Amino acid sequence: LTFLGIESSCDDSAAAVVRGDRAILASVVAGQTALHADFGGVVPEIAARAHAERLDLCVEEALAQAGLRLPDLDGIAVTAGPGLIGGVLSGVMLAKGLAAGSGLPLVGVNHLAGHALTPRLTDGVPFPYLMLLVSGGHCQFLRVDGPQDFTRLGGTIDDAPGEAFDKAAKLLGLPQPGGPSVEAAARAGDPRRFALPRPLLDRPGCDLSFSGLKTAVLRQRDDLVAAQGGLHEQDRADLCAGFQAAVAEVLAEKTRRALALTPAPVLAVAGGVAANETLRAALQRVAAEAGATFLAPPLRLCTDNAAMIAWAGIEAYQAGRRDGMELAARPRWPLDQKAAPMLGAGK
Ligand code: ATP
Ligand code: FE
Numbered sequence: 001l002t003f004l005g006i007e008s009s010c011d012d013s014a015a016a017v018v019r020g021d022r023a024i025l026a027s028v029v030a031g032q033t034a035l036h037a038d039f040g041g042v043v044p045e046i047a048a049r050a051h052a053e054r055l056d057l058c059v060e061e062a063l064a065q066a067g068l069r070l071p072d073l074d075g076i077a078v079t080a081g082p083g084l085i086g087g088v089l090s091g092v093m094l095a096k097g098l099a100a101g102s103g104l105p106l107v108g109v110n111h112l113a114g115h116a117l118t119p120r121l122t123d124g125v126p127f128p129y130l131m132l133l134v135s136g137g138h139c140q141f142l143r144v145d146g147p148q149d150f151t152r153l154g155g156t157i158d159d160a161p162g163e164a165f166d167k168a169a170k171l172l173g174l175p176q177p178g179g180p181s182v183e184a185a186a187r188a189g190d191p192r193r194f195a196l197p198r199p200l201l202d203r204p205g206c207d208l209s210f211s212g213l214k215t216a217v218l219r220q221r222d223d224l225v226a227a228q229g230g231l232h233e234q235d236r237a238d239l240c241a242g243f244q245a246a247v248a249e250v251l252a253e254k255t256r257r258a259l260a261l262t263p264a265p266v267l268a269v270a271g272g273v274a275a276n277e278t279l280r281a282a283l284q285r286v287a288a289e290a291g292a293t294f295l296a297p298p299l300r301l302c303t304d305n306a307a308m309i310a311w312a313g314i315e316a317y318q319a320g321r322r323d324g325m326e327l328a329a330r331p332r333w334p335l336d337q338k339a340a341p342m343l344g345a346g347k
Contacts, residue, residue: 001074001317004098005310006059008051008091009083009111010137011035011042014306015058017066017073020314022121026065027300027307028058033177040170048086055094062306070102077313080108080323081330088329096325107313108323112335114308116142116150119268121311122297130264130292132255132283135271135303136162136177141206141258142335147315152336153258154206161247162273164210168217168243172236182240183276189234189241194220196246198253206258208250217243244278252282259290268295272303 001020008014016027032050036042063069078095081088092108099106115133119125127149131142140155159167162179169178174185196216199209217239224235259267267287273279274296287294301307 001314002068002072003075003077003310003314003317004059004062004070004073005109005306005308005313006055006076006078006091006095007111007114007304007306007309008055008087009079009081010087010304011047012304013051013054013058014304015055015062016306016310017062017068018121018307018310018314020318022124022311024121024307025068026062027305028062028065029300029305030054030058037176042084044084044086047084048090051087051090055090058306059094059098070098070104073102073104075105075107075313075317077107077109077310077316079111079114079309080327081110081333083111083331085329085331088331092327092329096327100325105317106323106327107317107321108327109309109312109316110333110335111309112138113148113150114312115270116144116335117147117312117315118270118297118301118308119266119295120315121308122301123295125266125268125295128264129266129268130258130262132251132258132267132269133271134161134251134269134273134279136160136166138271139208139210141254143262143264147312147319148321150335151262152334153261154208154254156208156210157200158209158211159214161210161251162271164214164247165273167214168240171214171218171221172231172239174236174240177272179273179276182244183278185237186240186244186278187237189237189239191238191241191245193238194242196220196242198246198250201250201253206254206261208254210247213243213246244276248276248279248282251279252286255283256286256290259286259292263290265292266295267292268297270297270302272299274302275299
C-alpha cells in the first residue's frame with residue numbers, strides 16, 4: 001500500500017508519500033513561521049490562504065520526490081480535524097478533488113491520531129502503548145490500543161506546554177519559538193533560585209495545567225524589574241531553568257501516574273516540546289522506573305508533518321475505513337470517542 005498524506009491543520013502545509021512497510025518515500029513541509037511573525041501568533045486567515053496557495057505544490061513536490069504519479073498510489077489521507085477550520089478545509093477540498101479525479105479511496109484522519117500513531121511508523125511499536133503528546137497546541141496522555149482505539153487518560157485544562165514555553169519566552173524578551181530559546185537560556189541557570197509552582201500535582205489523576213506557571217514567571221519578572229529596574233542575564237537564565245524544571249517535573253509525575261494507571265511496555269512522546277532535553281531525561285527516568293521503554297521519534301516526525309497523516313490513513317484504511325465526498329472538516333474532534341461525543345461543526 002502506498003498513500004499520499006496531506007496536512008494543513010495549523011501553520012504547516014505538508015504532503016508526504018508513505019508505504020505500508022513504513023518507508024517514507026517523501027515528506028514535504030512548508031512552514032509559515034515568517035508569515036505570522038509580525039502578529040505574535042498564527043493568524044487563521046493568513047494560514048488558510050497560505051495553505052490554499054501552497055498545498056498543491058507540496059503534493060506535486062512529494063510525488064516528484066517519491067518518483068510516483070497519482071495513479072501509482074492506493075489512497076489519499078487528509079487531516080480532517082481538529083485544527084484551524086480554514087486550513088483543514090483547504091486540505092480536505094484538495095484531497096477530495098484529487099480522489100475524485102483519480103478514483104483513489106479517500107481517508108479522513110484525525111490530526112491527533114497522526115501524532116499518536118507515529119511510533120508505529122518510525123519504530124513499528126506494537127499495541128498497546130502510552131503516548132504523551134506535548135506540542136504547541138496539545139497536551140494529553142493517550143493509551144493507544146489500536147489504529148482507531150484511543151483512551152484519553154488526562155490532559156491540560158488550560159494552556160499546552162509549548163504555548164507556555166512560547167509565552168514564558170515572550171515575557172522574558174526571548175525570541176520565538178519559545179521552547180528552544182528558553183531551553184538555551186536555561187543551560188546557564190539555577191532551577192532552584194525561584195520558587196515556581198507545580199500545578200495540579202496535589203490533585204489525583206493525569207490532568208495538567210500550565211497557565212499558572214506562566215503567571216508565576218510574570219510575577220517574578222515584575223518583582224525583579226521593580227526591585228532592580230530590569231532583568232539581568234542571570235535572572236533570565238534562572239527563571240528559564242526554573243520554568244523548564246517545573247514543566248518537566250509536572251509532566252514526569254503525571255506520566256508516572258499514567259503508567260501506573262495503565263501499565264504499557266512503551267512510553268512514546270510526540271509534539272515539538274518532546275525536543276526538550278530536560279523533559280526527555282525526566283521521562284526516560286520515569287519509563288525506566290516503570291519498566292517501560294522510552295521512545296522519542298525524530299523531531300521532524302514529532303512536529304507537524306504529513307508522513308504521520310499518510311501512515312494513520314494507511315492504518316485506518318487497513319482497518320476498513322473509507323470516506324466519501326461528504327467527509328467533513330472538523331474544528332474540534334476529540335480522539336477518544338469513548339470518553340466524549342464528537343463535537344463541532346462536522347456532521
Ligand atoms: P500542534 O502540533 O499542537 O498543532 P504546533 O504546530 O504549535 O501545534 P509543534 O510544531 O509540535 O506544535 O511544536 C511547536 C512547539 O514546540 C512550540 O510551542 C515550541 O516552543 C515548542 N518547542 C520546540 N522546541 C522545544 C524545546 N526544545 N523545548 C520546549 N519546547 C519546544
Ligand atoms: Fe500537531
